[in-house]
Amino acid sequence: MLFEPEIAVVSGRKFEGRVVGVLATTDPADFDTQPVEFLDLGLEGVAGDRHHGFVRASSSREPWHPRGTSVRNDRQLSLLSVEDLAEISRRLNVADTAAGWIGGNIVFEGIPRLSWLPRGTRLFFSSGAVVYVEDQNGPCRIAGRAIVRRIPDRPDIELGFPKEAKGLRGVVASVERAGQVKPGDVVKVMVPEQWIYPA
Template identity: 50%
Template sequence: MTDTELPPGGGDIVPARKLAARVEGAYAALRGRFQTEPVAGLTLGFDGVAGDFHAGPTRRSGGREPWYARGTEMRNERQLSLVAADELAAVASSMGIAELRPEWIGANLVIAGLPAFSMLPAGTMLFFEGGATVKIDGQNKPCRHAGRSVAENAGMADIEAGALLFPKSAKRLRGLVGWVEKPGRVAVGEGISVRVPEQWIYAA
């Protein structure tokens, strides 16, 4: 059995690899609400972005965690929301709107240079030139709450219909969520060294 094979019943292993990307935009939610605003950069600590709506070492469970009673305190693996401009443009086109701005859906970072950004696997690590490291937890599942924000900001005639359309249009295009593994400053325009982990499908 080679290093790129699994035992019988498994599948091929895709080796780890390194990619390059850059920070195209930075945003923070500092007004106590979900939507973010453009900033020159972000100072990342172990709690995420200080003062941001999603900052903190823990969070309360919601609809994404049906295995817990709603409101259960749990580790905050959603400190940061990361998106890609090309994917937002694809969602906007699908929804029939002129644009979908990152701040409408609470994004903290717009990342450029990575095709199929939302398909990066859990465990991917982003090493920013400024010294910070962010570890990806997984895809950010689109919801009606973000959809309503998009519909309202885009001036859609039927807000409720827009809120319902967003989860369908943004499936696997909503970006990723992650947490700060190593604090540091992230500035717009800086480079990122991306480490995609070894991957396989558990099929046993």
């Protein structure tokens, strides 16, 4: 019989955070997002937003598909935290890294290490909306370039952002249940039980 190593299991947990900002693109071709009063989350994401839809084109993030292949949209929303944004700013040695500069949709406070929430984490909003965490959002040069547009005397940030923002760029998510999200909402976070698959 083959030796089966023990599977490490980390218990799930629940806690709360708070929404401090909601943003959306006003032009689907634009990377930036702008503050809005609320977000109406539909099952396709935010209507009119750059990442709206059930389907998206594959990119360099999915090298196992030919570029541009239609795949399920697991990037409807970009979730960020004020704590992680502050650490990015510290690492880049800038006064601010605004969520809208890097395409954020919902900004939270009080969620520990938001960028490390595992796949399958659910966020429950008071309206009944539920958002499902799909993956960590890997930082890229596009976001770095967007910051340089605001801080033109720091061209080094375009290439430096992917390194300095690693593990801090938030998570991408999809909408599991429709509803409205607005600043001030308390969000209940449900982290699932996690299994470490042995080699």
